[in-house]
Amino acid sequence: MVHIKDFKGKQIHMTGIAGSSMSGLAEMLVKQGYNVKGSDGAEGYMVEYLRKKGIPVKVGHFAENLDGVDLHIYTAAILPDNIERQTVAERGIPSLERKELLGQLMENYTHAACVCGTHGKTTTSGMLAQTLVDCGLDPTVHIGGMVDAIGGSTRVGSHELFVAEACEFNASFLTMSPTLAVIMNLEEDHLDYYRDINHIKETFAKFLNLLPDDGIAIGFGDDPKVVELLNGLKQRTYTFGFNENNHYYPQNIEYDELAHASFDIFKEGKKLGRLKLGVPGKIQIVDAIAAFAAADVLGADQKLAMESLSNFKGVHRRFELTGVYDGVEVYHDYGHNPQEMEQVLQTAHMRPHNRLWAVMQPHTYSRVKRLFNDYITCTEIADFTLVTDICAAREKDPGDIHSIMLVDAMQEKGINVTYAPTFDDAENYLKAHWEPGDIVVTLGCGDINKLNIQIEEHSKQNA
Template sequence: MSTDIGDYLGGQVHMIGIGGSSMSGLAEMLKKQGYNVSGSDSSESHALEALRNMDIDARAGHYPNMVREADIVIYSAAISKEDIERKEAYKLNIPQMERAVLLGQLMRGFDKRICVSGTHGKTTTCAMLAQILIESKLNPTIHVGGRMDSIGGSTRVGSKDIFLAEACEFNRSFLQMSPSIALVLNIEEDHMDCFGNMEGLENAFFDFLSLLPPDGAIIAFAEDDRVMRLCGRMEQECITFGMDIGDWTVKNLIHDEKGSPSFTALYKGKEMADISLIIGGDFNVLHALAAVACAHYLGVDLSIASKALAEFKGVHRRFEFTGEVKGMRLYHDYGHNPAEMQAAISVAKLQNRRVIAVMQPHTYSRVINMFNDYLTCTKDADITLVTDIYGAREVDPGNINSQMLVDGMLKNGVEAYLTPSFDDTEQFLLKYGKEGDLVLTMGCGNIDLLNEQMQINWDKSEER
């Protein structure tokens, strides 16, 4: 007999890995819908703090005793069967459900189920489209993988017409969803520990698109050969976008002195909307274009879409300015694979400052599989600092470490230094950082806490 989350409305839901970008949002959504929610995560984070502010008992550490109070346990794909809280649930015969299954069940009954997929850009594109739909008074239900100030978090419970969510490929999680509209932003190398090779990754995206109903639609990046190869195999309507090729294209792209882009969106050669963004980076032009393409398909007034995008301030942990220390401007970005880190640095360089990139490598398997890409992804930064690898769900295999990355970077002409801990990194930056520098911390682990640590310590020293 399959487990249905609806059977536990009003009951106690315990979430293992509650601090994750998706899990924390689902915790919010369950709380808003009338479930009692508790959870644990491996380490302290801003996400746990935010959940506690919503009266959710979210703790750092492992707490089998919390499981004993639960009616159902939700766990993320990163949590193995050997986790002590999951083992407690097995012992007590408490039903368990994987995160992606929960998300798929929450989407049921919605008329339009919009799923944003791709190796990079899911969160920003999803957030842009969310803001457009809200401004258009369509009252969407939203689950995005980052916190948006405009909705006070990462979820929004609206009507039963539109459910907008990110569709994550890791562990093939997106195969638990039931999209009626699928955005495919790109298909690039990542999660090889899960897929084995690029063919395996591409096949997973094909299986995802195969979930679409016959009258569904695909919004696809025209400049990605893998994406277009998959679209050629599908029977559903495919609407394409790209800088220069596709149904939706870009014209008159310019940047202001801060690097923020403005452009005209064309549909099959016809001028449809003038778009201006606050956030920098040409990759965000593509994210906005994908959002506009989907909005147009839904019948949204593009003048409203233009206004919404002009006011879009981004998502927390996406090239987010966090403060100033010793005259250095501190930023944080969630980018955790080489391509995303390179893109974040490209935005930093638009400010014409000396850029110090602080990399927290994420998971041992990713560093092993993409080792050579890590060695050059920060080459456009003036200085690169590398912290210890953030293992997340993984146990240290003993054959990879951050010193190996630094050695490889130096051989490739990158000025790199090993600063294993947050304290080491802070000391380096205070000693060698200069007024006017831009410091960019990067990673999806807990590296954002370094920004907070430095700000707190600096503010205390200034008070003295």
């Protein structure tokens, strides 16, 4: 059995190193004394970030990248026909898949808090990580987004507590050893792997069954599918949500002019205090309640936990303001499932604005096909929608789905939508039509954030 602990002092190469999880794992390995380098398919902000951290990254996948390598780490998005995976097989180089590595790094921690669900994992795990740090519990952390307050997406702390974002793609979270599981919600997604919602529920049930007898599960009590999973457990369970029947819930919710929520937080009918969030939108209330519940169960001081959550400023690539140009606020969000996109646009709509623009980069052909009807309505709250070409990610073009099909269907629904295949097309259209006071949100987990970057770069050049 290949194990990461046997490769200290040896050369590790990571294929797909700039991915949201892989980049964090690379940082964590370096912090723990491993020699790490990697490769990725294209230049980008994460490639530059890793280089600034002293981690060598080559752009492009080549056989020579494996010269002198003792251990190869890859992600499920890197298919078997990738030249680097083929070279590893030919040379007999030991290898680990990303999910196996994360599972190994989590071994032997006294407590492992794992946040799972279709939506909200990254923000909730980021909130939880920051809260536990601020409460002095010194967690080790690996999540799928950058949180400034903890120094990035990873943190090496004590060996008592590990906080991890538990991703369900490819059932990767089944390699973990949770003692505390937080379940945010259950919706259809990753249907290139899962058959349907029942298959998703079955896999989440397997994840929860990894809990030890004295483990704890905390779930979104307003989601019947989550409640059904909790009811099937013998371990202690708690719920959170808007309904007063939950163990943890908010009351007296108010929003300021920028859509930041203030609310009283209750536990089992007892008011614990009032919380004012520094991140906007209704969905953030759910994330904050979940993070508070998890921190509370882990023994954090309740008052300090509420103070920390009030100071939380968000995760990069989650409704992140990237710039203001011509009086237009431009945001980016990682949301790629239609429900996530809809929630993000609802948040944007709550803020003062003239007109709201959604710039959608559909993600993977299989997702677009299986969730087609959801895609064509998820931006209807926006005044204008731009749709770029589909981001293939790990998939090959099957030839039977295209963004133009989405645009045609959206137009039939009465949505004001324009096909903008490239980022240049999207930028040119936006700049020709936006007005002061507008809000633009780019949406997707592919490389749509590069549109925000090029808008900023071009604005500086023209200043």
